[in-house]
Amino acid sequence: MAIPTSRAKEKGEIRIDREICIGCGDCVEVCKDFSLEIRDGKAALSDNPAFGCIGCGHCMAICPTGAIRIYGRTISPEDLFDLPPAASASDYGQLLSLLRRRRSIREFSERAVEPEIIEKILNAAVTSPMGLPPSDVNVLILDGREKTRQFAVDFCEFLGRMRWFVSSWFLTLMRPFWGKSNDEMFRGFVKPMFDIFIGQMKKGVNVVTYDAPLAMYFYGSPFTDPADPIVAATTAMYAAESLGLGTCMLGSVHPLIQNGRGARKFRENHGIKYASREGVIVIFGYPSVEYRKGIRRTFASTTFMN
Ligand SMILES: Cc1cc2nc3c(=O)[nH]c(=O)nc-3n(C[C@H](O)[C@H](O)[C@H](O)COP(=O)(O)O)c2cc1C
Ligand code: SF4
Ligand code: SF4
Structure with missing residues (x-):
């Protein structure tokens, strides 16, 4: 067995x-x-x-x-390889500084991400824990502004053909099946997102992948623990931060390219091997903006069981 x-x-x-x-x-x-x-x-x-x-x-x-x-x-x-010495690993203070300095970056300079930097990101991301070895995470790499843009153009065209999915009649029909919170989510977020993505792209503005110089899509297979691509993407994101890149996770594409014939065609056209429960895109590039302050965040809840 x-x-x-x-x-x-x-x-x-x-x-x-x-x-x-x-x-x-x-x-x-x-x-x-x-x-x-x-x-x-x-x-x-x-x-x-x-x-x-x-x-x-x-x-x-x-x-x-x-x-x-x-x-x-x-x-x-x-x-098997020799462990790097413990003293060479970053301590908590260094790690926390990296974590606290990070912002989601969607504004990039013209500078391309060098091949050796891409390799370093992948070398770090591949160390990620996984539900079960061997890792069932797949990575699609869009190397270059033209590639990330074309991906977004094709995605918006695909969304254009899927507009019925966020139409009023369909949402009303689905509400008894997928419930109130899904209905709220679709009306308040997914439908406006369709409109913004498609509408902005018509004006030549890419708010899907933001014309980033590099994107990586982390996704699974029918066997993958759904968390695995997300864990790997997170490791890649922080590795890139440590190399001076700006990054942003993009959650909007993955769920919309899983089901149906159009979605399958989109996946095939872009070298995506599987439909999978979870996946996420990370965009990377040298930032053209500089934040001056960090932002304190909170969790929805932190409960200690006594
Ligand atoms: C899972 C996930 C999905 C996200 N999807 C998108 C997205 O599709 N488009 C986008 O512009 N930002 C996206 N973001 C970035 C968030 O909007 C951003 O993390 C949030 O506004 C907080 O900003 P910060 O990352 O600088 O703390 C996503 C972030 C995560 C973690
Ligand atoms: S870990 Fe110890 S018990 Fe296990 S094979 Fe090696 S020497 Fe033998
Ligand atoms: S499951 Fe892991 S620890 Fe156990 S024998 Fe196999 S490789 Fe070794």
Whole structure:
């Protein structure tokens, strides 16, 4: 048995070198699949794994002697690397400064985002945690102002053909099925958004992707934990911030390109491999504006259970 993803259907293969295993039990402790146990003082395969090795690699990353190796589900011992020294990691103060300095940026200078910067963003984003390895996040990269603009032009054309979706008769028809808050959301946000996107694009103004010099669309597959693309996009966003870029998440495109024939065509035309429950676009570029103050934010609620 194994958990299926778009990239792996088989369980990982666990190889243990009993000669060099010192029986410390670290691998057993970190394996949440219950694939491992200590038998006769050495690591061994257990008889009752939960799903079958998911290929997370934790056992081989923690093993002090290199006695355990995992193959399959896209992972192998080749994927292990030396940890950067703890002292080289940013401390809380540095991280908080980065977080507090960030603003959503939609105004960009002409400067393109250099290929090595794009690579750095991806190298950071790929470290993101995921619901289940191997990551089922896909990334579509729109490199260049013309590409992000064309994507937005096509999206607005697509929205133009979908206008019935926010028409008064359709919303009235749907209200008993999707409820009051969805009705409020559609009338107060989605319909005006259609009008603004399409209306501004007719005037040549792109308020979908803001003609950003770079955009990345993070999306899943039918197997992906819906949070995974969002987690990866967030990591990419902060990595870009640390490299001096301005960024903005765009949530408006993804939900509208999931269902129906037109949406499928749009996805196909833009190299998007799957429909998926969640996804988000992040735009990047060197800002042409500079904020002078931060803005204090609050959560809707923070509840401590006593
Ligand atoms: C999930 C998500 C989706 C967003 N979608 C859009 C969008 O479609 N268009 C846009 O202009 N801004 C979008 N934003 C940016 C928000 O409007 C922005 O984060 C918010 O106004 C607060 O500003 P700040 O990010 O500077 O704190 C989105 C942000 C998030 C986190
Ligand atoms: S790779 Fe993960 S699931 Fe597989 S044996 Fe190691 S810790 Fe367990
Ligand atoms: S972590 Fe390595 S040395 Fe320790 S029990 Fe597991 S395989 Fe053996």
